[in-house]
Amino acid sequence: MKSMLKKHILLFLFYPLITIGQVIPSTDTTIYKSRKGIFEIKYNNNHWLKSDLTSKWDAEFHDTYNLLNAYFIEYDYFVPEKNIKKTLKSQYAEFGKIKNLKIYDKMIHDMKVKYFTCTLDFNNYTYIFQGFLYNGKAGTMQIQFGAQQEAIKQYQVYIDEFCSGITQIKGMKINNNNNNNNL
Incomplete structure (x- = not known):
């Protein structure tokens, strides 16, 4: 009886270690590698889906309910810090005038990025956008997220x-043969 009690106590003490493999969530991630091969995005398939549609963005993603969108692009040029506000305003010009644009420094992994937030009224809905620009090895990388105000x-x-x-x-390795047609 004493031996059985010791086994139960031992099992009780080691139970968290035994079950650890059962409580760790599965790795339902996919890796998107950027067209220049400079960046990769590891995203959770349970939360994000990559769109197969093509647009001016290198890659588009959306949540499983299609309420939140993420847009990724690598430019073949650098966006100077003094032009970030102008660049962002021009991206939204066809949809309306952005409001409450705020830009600040933020660290994402080992990258110091220019993070932004703004609002846009479009077709009687208010959208919130946020994201960042990063001047990296071979140009600027931009990611932005957008959703209706109620979802953000x-x-x-x-x-x-x-x-x-x-x-x-x-x-x-940087391919120095890129031509800068986007300037």
Whole structure:
């Protein structure tokens, strides 16, 4: 009886270690590698889907309910810090005038980025956009997220999760044969 009690106590003490493999969430991640091979985005398939549609962006993602969108692009040029506000305003010009544009420094992994937030009224709906620009190895990289005002707070955790999956690929070689037609 004493031996059985010791086994139960031992099992009780080691139970958390035994079950650890069962409580760790599965790795339902996909890796998107940027067209220049400079960045990769590891994203959670349970929260994000990559769109197969093509646009001016290199890659587009959306949440599983299609309420939140993420847009990624690598430019073949650098966006100077003094032109970030002008660049962002021009991106939204066809949809209306952005309001409450705020730009600040933020660290994402080892990258010091220019993070922005803004609002846009379009077709009687208010949209919130946020994202960042990063002048990196071979030009500027931009990621932006957009959703209706009512959805942005509940999806902030998805935005933070997505940003935490963006990294520079270490040891990549820069192709100096890129032409800068986008200047």
